[in-house]
Amino acid sequence: MKKNWMSLLLASIPMAILPSSIALAASTTVGGNTPLSIERMYASPALAGTSPRGLKLSPNGKLVTYLAGRKDDQHLYDLWQMDVASGKQSVLLSADKLVAGELSDEEKARRERQRIYGQGIMEYFWADDSEAMLIPASGQLYYFSVKTNQVKLLNTGEGFVTDARLSPKGHLVSFVREQNLYVLDLKTERITALTTDGGGAIKNAMAEFVAQEEMGRMTGYWWAPDESAIAYTRIDESGVEQVTRNEIYADGIKLTEQRYPYAGKNNVKIALGVVTLNDKNVAWVDLGDNTDIYLPRVKWLPDSQHLSYQWQTRDQQSLDLRVVAIDDIKHSQNVVQERSQAWVNLNDDLHFLKQQEAFIWASERDGFNHLYLMGLNGKVIRQLTKGEWAVDSVEFVDEKAGQVYFTGRKTTVTEKQLYRVALAGGKVEPVSSRAGMHSTVFADNQPVYLDYFSSLSQPPQVSLHNESGKRLAWVEQNEVKKGHPLYDYFGLWQLPEFGELAAEDGQALQYRLFKPTNFDASKKYPVVVRVYGGPHAQLVVNSWSHQDYFTQHLLQQGFIVYQLDNRGSAHRGTKFEYVIYKQLGEAEVNDQKVGVDYLRSLPFVDGDNIAIYGHSYGGYMALMSLFKAPDYFKAAISGAPVTDWSLYDTHYTERYLSHPETNAKGYEASSVLPYVKGYQSGLLMYHGMADDNVLFENSTRVYKALQDEGKLFQMIDYPGSKHSMRGEKVRVHLYRSLADFLVRELK
Structure with missing residues (x-):
């Protein structure tokens, strides 16, 4: 698809009174005319071509890394790299170098709720020095040296490991095993149990069912930026109704005991603690007398001395952002209050600034999701975005340049574009330009980003861009040309007409x-x-x-x-x-x-x-x-x-x-x-x-x-x-x- 082809087409067609209708095209103009059989839809190689996942930029900005399925098995993933300077791409680590094995039932359920499917390498974490990675696989942990190309299986003890990650400075590895939280020192290889009472109905550092399935919170612990402490949840499921669920398989019935919080019934009891690594002491945050609540988000402030958490009533009509000082953990400050007569939607757009005592907060208080710059006292400094359109999410905050990059629907509700706005306020500027859906991954410390783009006529493409949106390099152009898995079928591909109707209330x-x-x-x-x-x-x-x-x-x-x-x-x-x-x-x-x-x-x-x-x-x-x-x-x-x-x-x-x-x-x-x-x-x-x-x-x-x-x-x-x-x-x-x-x- 040529750059701006679709936007030029739309601009050339007049809008009609309701119902309105815009035809993108009747069909594509290139490709073969082979009918698409059902058998071909999900066979390998993947019909959409190479579609990388797990996109990341190394902390030093020199490598783009991603996971890609194999041509003969699109569900088996290897780890790939692209050298930013040369554009050269190669396999960084083959899944064959890892020991295949089963996942625990807990991890299988967690992946189902994460919508992660496949085998091989499914996730990885960069070390801060860009010289190594942590790779969880089959309930075990591997430490991969990018410098030496060596893979080491870490000794994590008996049992399956889940929710593993590197500490912020890369000195330690944290993980959950048998419902307790552990850390492993990469230098001494010593394992320390930070909690010991997990088991049965008690789960430490683990997200409860509704947190994973409905709140988008897949973890139950959070590292302090300076590695001095970890905040974690302790959940007690004993009050949640335990049901015997029948999982019916072809060769028998598996009886699964599950604590399922049916509507109107009991939820878990949740506590929020902070454990310091030097002495393993735990201090508990005072969440208040009302224990029938949700804890959808937890986040450290940059100073590692303050912890924020979002406290939500069970009816979800009230959401509070609270901040607590670690040296006065019993006394939380209520910074922001969101209220609704229906419900308050959750988001992940809380960003504490490092260069001023302020944070970015997303709110629907004016009817649409928009960004606000707020002081640590909770007062609005300024509203950064406004209008009858919605922000999707904050993608990157460039404090040095005073810019906030975010995705949203300002252009049209049917497309997601990347924009930026100054922290000082002002006009919202478009960064991306191609008509379609843009999902971005920014580098840690600079406004360089990967753009995962697709449209109805273009399978996913990945490209590297600078702060103004200029494309620097292709990671995966994924053109539908001869040799592409979709090419033989693409001549029959149909594009839709878009239109608008009026609901009974006029919307x-x-x-x-x-x-x-x-x-x-x-x-x-x-x-x-x-x-x-x-x-x-x-x-x-x-x-x-x-x-x-x-x-x-x-x-x-x-x-x-x-x-x-x-x-x-x-x-x-x-x-x-x-x-x-x-x-x-x-x-x-x-x-x-x-x-x-x-x-x-x-x-x-x-x-x-x-x-x-x-x-x-x-x-x-x-x-x-x-x-x-x-x-x-x-x-x-x-x-x-x-x-x-x-x-x-x-x-x-x-x-x-x-x-x-x-x-x-x-x-x-x-x-x-x-x-x-x-x-x-x-x-x-x-x-x-x-x-x-x-x-x-x-x-x-x-x-x-x-x-x-x-x-x-x-x-x-x-x-x-x-x-x-x-x-x-x-x-x-x-x-x-x-x-x-x-x-x-x-x-």
Whole structure:
């Protein structure tokens, strides 16, 4: 794709009154015309080409490092390097040099919640001197000398190691083993247990289930910058309901004991301690008398003498940023208070400055997520960004130059761009320019960054840029040309039309519409509405996604594919999100009906043959749409759906539905089960039988309710599969089944 091609195209097309529609293109202009089979979608080599992950710049800025899957096995990762000066790329460390082995059940669950899948080298940590790395693999730790190219297996004692990392100055390695926190001195190889009471219901330095799954907090400990101490959580799960969950595999049933915090039930009790390394003494932060709270974020201040933590009420309508001095740990200062009549969204955009007593804070207090410069007393010095658009995240703070680099949706909500703004205030300046999605990784101490870019017409590319956005070098250009895995199929690749509709309250709903291959405006086509529909997510974007492979397959089979981000979706401000508070599946379904009304107004749409398909919250939406609006949808595919919100966890469910005791009617109205009687025909459900996120019981309850009503439907359940339905064989079978169902129901 030529630079600025898409933005020039958009600029040349006038915007229309609602509903508006912008066509990116009917199809790409280069590539072969081989139809995309389901068997090819997830086979090796990866269809999207080389797509590095784990991108980092070495602390000295001389190397770009990344993980890349092999051509013959895209799920087996090696560690690669690119010399910044020469541009030369090579394998830095082959996964073959590490001992393959099993992960602990705890680490498997943690990786599932991190959405990390694969084998070989999956993560690594640079030493501060850029001469070595720590590499966790198969429950063990390896120390890799970049200088000598030697790998050493560290002695961490008996048992599986998890959540390992290098200390800030690289002298020590920390890790969790058997629910206790340890440090290993790299010079003496001595191991020290910093906690000893972990075991059973007590977990030290570990993130609880909802912290990992719902808060985006994957760890339970934090190093002081000067290596003098570690802050850590101690969680007591004894009050959390212990359930025996059946994980059904092809060769038997595994009974798993799990403490699962169902909505309305007990959470863990959490404590925050600071252990000093020289004497192993632990001091406990006074979190207050209310113990039914969340601790979503912890962060040290640069001086290593003060610790910040974010304290959240169970109803998530209050979030406090508190700071405590280590030498007066019982007395916290409440620095920032965020309040909402619905809920306060979490973010990771707290950045303490080193050159002044201030910090950067992200808040939705004006209705959109924006950045504020605040003093340590909590007073706003100035608002750095403002307007009816949202900041995604802070990427880098250059105190020397007085600049804050951040990603956001200022240009359009369907794209993520990199911007910068002065700490002193002023105009927001664009840094990136290409139309699409930009995710960045900055160097530690200078505004040089890696840009992970993709668009609907460009699989992920990685390039190195300077502070003004100028490209310095390609890390992976990933051009779709002859020899690229996608090339033979790219001539049939379809790009969508983007448009906008009005919801019942007048708010703008974004959609994208993919027309079939070899589209003929004189014909009528069946439609598959692909939906997620839940909060903190967005489908209508100009971005590459492997989820779109099945979309392209459907287009080649003569279907239209349509996606609309209903109210409650992300990046459009709190007014757009908060509509769903205390009742799910109402505004969202109404918005999807608005989309169908628009589809039926198009002369090339077969309005009697429209199906809806989604997974997870999208599976919930598919059921609610089919049951509540059977005159809009002829068929539905529901994958791994939540069907009764009392079966889901506290932090997610109560954020949107409040506590069951105070919103019983909302829980009932948000459940799928009261609407089963509205079902007529045309339902396929599937679920992984070892799903530990959306429990399999969610689907079996609907199975039973439909059977009791004498309603005919289809189901496919996958032994051993988790929520994400991983594995090439599983996915091939799943998508073949879905395609067959859609052909039978709509054609």
